[in-house]
Amino acid sequence: FATVPGAGHMENWPIRSRAFKAWLGGMFWREQGKVPSSNALQDAITVLEGAALYGGPVEQAFVRIAGCNGKVYLDLANGSWDVVEIDATGWRMVTGCPIRFRRPRGMGASPIPQSGGNLEELRSLLSIEDDDTWVMTEAWMVAALSPVGPYPVLGLTGEQGAGKSMLTYCIKSSVDPSSVSFRGIPKEQRDLLIAASNSWVLAFDNLSGIPDWLSDAFFRLRTGGGITARELYTDGDEVFFDAKRPIILNGISEVATRADLLDRTLLQSVPQLAQGKRKTEKQILAQFEAMRPRVLGALLDAVSCAIRRLPEVNLSTLPRMADFATWVTAAEPALGLNKGGFMAAYTRNMAEGNSIALSTSPIVSPLLALLKGDSWEGTAGELLGQLEAVVGEHETNKKHWPKAPHALSSALKRLAPNLRKEGWDIGFDRSGTTRTIRIKRVAQEASRASEASRGNLGDENRDASGVPNDASTTVEGNGASQANRSRDDAHDAQIHSSLKGDVVEV
Secondary structure (H helix, E strand, C coil): CCEEEECCEEECCCCHHHHHHHHHHHHHHHCCCCCCHHHHHHHHHHHHHHHHHHHCCCEEEEEEEECCCCEEEECCCCCCCCEEEEEECCCCCCCCCCEEEECCCCCCCCCCCCCCCHHHHHHHHHCCCHHHHHHHHHHHHHHHHCCCCCCEEEEEEEECCHHHHHHHHHHHHHHHEECCCCCCCCCCHHEEEEEHHHHHEEEEECCCCCHHHHHHHHHHHHHHEEEEECCCCCCCCCEECCCCCCCCEECCCCCCCCCCHCCCEEECCCCCCCCCCCHHHHHHHHHHHEEEEEEHHHHHHHHHHHHHHHHCCCCCCCCCHHHHHHHHHCCCCCCCCCCCCCHHHHHHHHHHHHHHHHHCCCCCCHHHHHCCCCCEEHHHHHHHHHHHHHHCCECCCCCCCCCCCHHHHHHHHHHHHHHHHHHHHEEEEECCCCCECCCCCCECCCCHHHHHHHHCCCHHCCCCCCCEEEEEEECCCCCCCHHHHHHHHHHHHHHHHCCCCCCCCC
């Protein structure tokens, strides 16, 4: 990279980028009054690259968001290279930013933020009436402005004409505008790596499904697990990308169906717009552009609040994505939420994801039918044979049915956390060359999160995290009453009924 002077500011460019090559050629023209030869220009770039690699200081280059000394920096990506500094006391425009931001092609400019904004203005424009849906929306946006992650995936679903694409555009543009707002499904891992290298927020529009390899890549991308690909025009060199990125997925049906990705996805169902509330795209975009500075200012206020309150936040129970939950909980006052309001909505959202993970798996419904409330123990081959007897040949010939014992064992390991929330424990033992699967009932009641998602308990029976707090709902070991056992049987029947066939509850 090279840091070069611009018009009253400094710019950072990769030495082998077109932008730096153009800057170098322009400087030569101003100094010498003539055009440099291609060979001379390339020789100069080679020399400068060697000087950077073997004589220059090593610093990290960032895209859009960075953190340094307890502060967050946001690159507005405008022509003036303006940067916003956010700390516990507020936010401000700064000169002499300590962060080396780079500008990949396609980055869009964020507006100069304005104070006094309110995110409810954006909610009104997007016609988000459901409170939990809005809480998850603003939580994702505030999380996307955190410099460290990991980040949740925002999963938007809705029928045709519900406005998913416009919703995705407004959410993404509030955090990370770009010249190309949406991406199609990448064909290979290299395409995803390039996209992640050149953008902060990755938004994928109108997906009909996600292949397993891409689901795993999304999972690594949001946690920072690292992605590699062979460098083009080389035999053995690799390109490495080890960073975290916020992701948005939208489609008519659920596109994130694997349990591990679902467990880190904020699920939102976008309702069809009511008659009389539909606006033209031109109207929506005009209103959005007018409010963007205020919306960005409100988001920066929330980030400042999160930085200030983060040391004092102590969640009694840490959920999955604990860093995300803690960060948004710290921002609650700036988001207009009561204490515990975010965790209550997040708990219900996680329960919904758990239900989707179970309902989209081909093995869960026959497994529950096979168990019938009892324990089971045996090998993966024995279990596969018994499940195949339950579903029949028509189901076993489908693509996603496990075709071998090891495939079934792998599927059960993925689903183990989801089944555990429904009161089933799955263990895997090995004795010599024999591998045994144990499935047993570990609780006589449904998971509390699942009950919350089904609305079986009113708000007066929940604590601040959204978890039921009525002691009478707790059942311990063999002391469960007959009434509780009856309720358990009814609950198992409800789960099995909801997972059996193509049942849609309206």
